[in-house]
Amino acid sequence: MTDPTLSRTDHSATAEKSNIQLTWKDFSTAVHGTAVGTNGLLAAVSTGLAVWADGLGRWVLCGLAAVLLVLFVGQVVVGSIRARQRERARLAEERHRTELTALREESAAAQQEAVEAREEAARTAERAAGHAAEATAERARTQALHSRHGAALTALHDMWLGYPAPYTDDVELTYLVGADTGGDRVVEHRRTTPEPGSSLPFLQGRLTTPTQLDADAVSLADVEMVTRSEDDRTAIRQIALSEAPGLLRCMFVFRPAITEPVSWYARYRMPGMWDVLRDTGHDRLTWTPSPRVEDPERSTLIRLVVNFDFPPDAGEDVFVRDQDNHELKRLTGPDGSLRYRWETEAPRPERYGWDLWWARPLEGRRAR
Known part of the structure; x- marks a missing residue:
């Protein structure tokens, strides 16, 4: 010292x-x-x-x-x-x-x-323990709420399927085939008409999703859906009913309930929907109209139109055929895209299919 x-x-x-x-x-x-x-x-x-x-x-x-x-x-x-x-x-x-x-x-x-x-x-540990306990309790409450919500939706869905469908639909499906994964989109234009004297509070539908074996589950939040009535007098809300690989079903709720024909649309993203087409040059799409409960031989549709829109530079490398091997009508889309169109009146509640070919260069196939 x-x-x-x-x-x-x-x-x-x-x-x-x-x-x-x-x-x-x-x-x-x-x-x-x-x-x-x-x-x-x-x-x-x-x-x-x-x-x-x-x-x-x-x-x-x-x-x-x-x-x-x-x-x-x-x-x-x-x-x-x-x-x-x-x-x-x-x-x-x-x-x-x-x-x-x-x-x-x-x-x-x-x-x-x-x-x-x-x-x-010690105080920090005590606060952290308290926050963890609160978070655990909040997760438990959220899970319980989701369970009740799911049970209510299931009951509502089952109740709806137990009654005849009091409406008809005029449906136009437009599939936008992007140059890469992020450009794949779907637009559904519908004109829904309740039967005279009926009030339609909601309807259910299945969205078009990739169905390959390695496809991941897609949630309603992932597709960023936008729904709107053309006259803006009816609000339309989407509620997911089923979110599984290859199956995305939702319910469209109308506020107020519609009692007369209403034109509306649903627009959503579906990234990777056409990856197989871009990679291999060929893919197939199938779509099945919903049957009427009171008459399973008839569907709820009075008309079905299907459009396939390709990038404008696709040129002669693209063509589409229906299940009868008829080549679809070739048109020009509203944004200059290359459109193939198919339509039918009063489609039956059976599977319809279309084969798409796109002879892309190898470097174009690798672009994702």
Whole structure:
């Protein structure tokens, strides 16, 4: 603890000042301690010799005085050195005590900080445990709410299927085949007509999704569906009924319930729907109209139109055939796209299919 490296910088000026004052103090102490006896002895000897000394006696007297003077100066110097050493030892001890006190204070402060840190950590852990418990309870409440919501939708769906469908639909499906995965979209234009005297609060439908074996499940939130009536007098809300790989079924709720013909559309994204076509040059689409509950031999549709829109630069590399191997009519879409169109009146509730070919260059097939 007495190592000079542990000393504080604020002691330097005080130490130098104390050393300066120490020289005069030591000198005064030494003089006071030795001057009286030495001067008395010197005076006595000088007086005695002065009486009888002459000639050689004077030289002896001078030599003796010189010796006494040297002894006096030496005693003063030795006393000063010893006093300085004692003062340095005292200053070193004071610095040691000061540094030890400072170290104890720092140690106490560090211990106090450690105690406060442990207390804060304990409070943080307690808050985290409380938040975790709240999050767990919130998840449980959310799951319970979802379960009740799903049960209500299932009951509503089952109730709806138990009644005859009091409406007919005129449907036009437009499939936009993008140049890459992100460009695949579907637009469904419908004109829904309730039977006279009926009120239609909602209807259910199955969206077109990829059906290959490795296809992932698609949720209603993923497709970013937009629904709107053409006259803007009827609000249309979508509620998911089933979200599974290859199957996305939802319910369209009308507010207010429709009692007369309403034209509306549903537009949604379906990324990757035509990846097989872009990769292999061929793909097949199937679509089945819903049967009427009271008459399963008839569908709810009075007309079905299907459009396949390709990028304008597809050119002669594209053609589409129906299930009877008839090539579809080739048109120009509203945005300059290459459109193939198929339509039929009063389709039956059976599967309809179309084969699409697109002879793309290899570099175009790799682009996703």
